[in-house]
Amino acid sequence: MTAEIGTVHLSMDELAARLARALPGELTELRIQDPDTVxxxxxxxxxxxxxxxxxxxxxxxxxxxxxxSTVDYGPHFDCVYHLYSFAANRYLxxxxxxxxxxPAVDTVSDVWPSANWHEREAWDMMGIxxxxxxxxxxxxxxxxxxGHPLRxxxxxxxxxxxxx
Amino acid sequence: xSEPFITxxxxxxxxxxxxxxxxxxxxxxxxxxxxxxxxxxxxNMGPQHPSTHGVLRLVVTLDGxxxxxxxxxxxxxxxxxxxxxxxxxxxxxxxxxxxxxxxAGINCEWGYVLTVEKLAGIEPPRRAExxxxxxxELNRIASHLIGVGTFVADLAPLGTAMVFYMFxxxxxxxxxxxxxxxxRMMFNYFRPGGVRFDLPPGFEERCRAFLDxxxxxxxxYESLVDTNAVFLQRTxxxxxxxxxxxxxxxxxGPLARAAGVPFDLRRTRPYSxxxxxxxxxxxxxxxxxxxRYRVRINEMRQSRxxxxxxxDMMPKGPVQVGTLRPPYVITxxxxxxxxxxENPRGxxxxxxxxxxxxxxxxxxxxxxxxxxxxxxxxxxxxxxxADAVAISGSMDLVLGGxxx
Numbered sequence: 001m002t003a004e005i006g007t008v009h010l011s012m013d014e015l016a017a018r019l020a021r022a023l024p025g026e027l028t029e030l031r032i033q034d035p036d037t038v039x040x041x042x043x044x045x046x047x048x049x050x051x052x053x054x055x056x057x058x059x060x061x062x063x064x065x066x067x068x069s070t071v072d073y074g075p076h077f078d079c080v081y082h083l084y085s086f087a088a089n090r091y092l093x094x095x096x097x098x099x100x101x102x103p104a105v106d107t108v109s110d111v112w113p114s115a116n117w118h119e120r121e122a123w124d125m126m127g128i129x130x131x132x133x134x135x136x137x138x139x140x141x142x143x144x145x146x147g148h149p150l151r152x153x154x155x156x157x158x159x160x161x162x163x164x
Numbered sequence: 165x166s167e168p169f170i171t172x173x174x175x176x177x178x179x180x181x182x183x184x185x186x187x188x189x190x191x192x193x194x195x196x197x198x199x200x201x202x203x204x205x206x207x208n209m210g211p212q213h214p215s216t217h218g219v220l221r222l223v224v225t226l227d228g229x230x231x232x233x234x235x236x237x238x239x240x241x242x243x244x245x246x247x248x249x250x251x252x253x254x255x256x257x258x259x260x261x262x263x264x265x266x267x268a269g270i271n272c273e274w275g276y277v278l279t280v281e282k283l284a285g286i287e288p289p290r291r292a293e294x295x296x297x298x299x300x301e302l303n304r305i306a307s308h309l310i311g312v313g314t315f316v317a318d319l320a321p322l323g324t325a326m327v328f329y330m331f332x333x334x335x336x337x338x339x340x341x342x343x344x345x346x347x348r349m350m351f352n353y354f355r356p357g358g359v360r361f362d363l364p365p366g367f368e369e370r371c372r373a374f375l376d377x378x379x380x381x382x383x384x385y386e387s388l389v390d391t392n393a394v395f396l397q398r399t400x401x402x403x404x405x406x407x408x409x410x411x412x413x414x415x416x417g418p419l420a421r422a423a424g425v426p427f428d429l430r431r432t433r434p435y436s437x438x439x440x441x442x443x444x445x446x447x448x449x450x451x452x453x454x455x456r457y458r459v460r461i462n463e464m465r466q467s468r469x470x471x472x473x474x475x476d477m478m479p480k481g482p483v484q485v486g487t488l489r490p491p492y493v494i495t496x497x498x499x500x501x502x503x504x505x506e507n508p509r510g511x512x513x514x515x516x517x518x519x520x521x522x523x524x525x526x527x528x529x530x531x532x533x534x535x536x537x538x539x540x541x542x543x544x545x546x547x548x549x550a551d552a553v554a555i556s557g558s559m560d561l562v563l564g565g566x567x568x
Binding site for chain 2: 004005006034036037063064065066067069070071072080082084086089091093112113114116117125135137138139140141142143149150
């Protein structure tokens with residue numbers, strides 16, 4: 001751990017090439033979006049393995065998880081892991097596609113501790129299960145809330161609110 | 165085994181706290197004060213508590229005066245802002261962004277507007293960029309004044325003086341913001357492609373007049389607090405954040421910089437005209453409560469420096485590109501974008517997915533306080549309950565942002 005940020009200078013093409021080399025066959029659809037962001041798609045079954053490898057990459061470790069976003073696309077959910085590498089000062093968006101019928105994926109809160117609350121929020125708002133999560137409670141809504149509001153098919157029934 | 169004393173009917177967070185006590189007992193783990201494990205008390209602190217600055221609830225497991233475990237419970241201010249975005253046009257949503265982290269509304273607006281501009285490929289005119297920097301840095305000073313003022317007020321009797329001084333000096337800043345935007349806190353000022361109005365006549369002189377006075381005021385704050393024995397005893401060495409914590413928990417803002425990590429998005433992922441401006445990223449070495457206070461004080465000086473440069477460099481010209489006209493609709497092409505903006509509390513990120521319609525398909529905020537709050541239990545454990553208040557105060561939490 002260094003106190004400096006961006007000590008490793010890599011062009012985006014070099015970064016993408018290095019990621020592809022470090023994770024052969026794991027990252028489908030690797031592309032460069034912004035001057036500092038790489039977007040990669042990963043299979044849900046491989047997520048834990050890929051997460052561990054990315055966290056421990058030599059030199060350009062993606063050791064910080066800044067955010068987990070979830071998007072409801074109808075037939076599937078997208079789980080987007082926004083990763084940041086302090087050493088390279090570069091961002092990586094890891095997209096995981098989950099089927100609507102069984103939206104579950106391994107937790108990465110043991111790889112990046114900051115994932116804990118983001119995963120709780122994803123469960124609370126989007127109804128995505130994180131297998132092996134240490135504290136799988138709701139976070140923003142109350143404990144006995146029914147449904148997951150950020151799903152596109154969510155209907156808020158008045159009968160579900162005994163206090164109003 | 166005797167049941168631990170409970171102060172109210174348990175909910176899930178309470179039950180979790182009780183379960184953890186029982187597990188520790190069952191595993192026979194020796195605590196630091198051996199034999200006192202059974203005397204632990206679960207206390208409900210908040211959601212209405214003067215030192216949490218909002219509706220933060222902490223389920224605290226106490227061992228005498230020592231904090232053994234903390235379970236933060238949030239969501240009391242949840243207003244489903246992310247869901248609201250899906251039924252509003254990109255313009256209609258701007259006033260709602262103000263209300264996420266209301267202490268630094270301009271900075272939040274900027275984070276949102278940056279993402280919309282990136283999605284839609286809009287480039288604001290140069291004068292608007294300088295106006296944005298001036299407004300954001302003024303708001304940063306105002307926000308730090310609240311953050312430091314209320315934090316010191318929690319600590320010692322002298323804090324009451326400090327908090328009044330700081331609220332007094334925040335007023336001229338709010339007056340300046342009101343002159344330019346029309347509102348004191350809920351600004352609704354930034355637009356994709358610029359800002360709503362140009363600066364009013366005489367703004368520059370009044371801004372300079374305030375900034376000329378401001379260094380003396382900061383010196384006054386420092387003379388009140390920096391050498392005060394009570395303040396130092398309660399802040400130095402308390403709630404230490406290490407560099408590894410910064411990486412693991414993705415901490416940003418003064419929390420990270422006080423731990424010696426020079427992470428400032430204005431430098432690491434520059435946006436707007438920040439690359440042209442000369443300022444320092446304020447860092448400290450120890451990462452304790454005192455250092456976080458020092459970082460905020462120093463950042464106010466840097467913000468002043470930035471505003472003065474902007475006033476000098478600001479060109480004449482339009483303050484918006486031609487997007488602001490009826491029917492006030494922008495339709496970004498399908499795709500997604502994430503941008504981050506350096507809020508007074510850290511990285512304020514906005515992730516927007518567009519499906520090509522007038523409304524965002526999905527909007528997600530990364531609120532710095534939400535992420536920073538995760539480390540609170542780790543910082544509080546082992547400290548006295550009074551210091552726990554100092555630690556949570558030094559994190560400058562705004563619950564409007566955390567709960568969204």
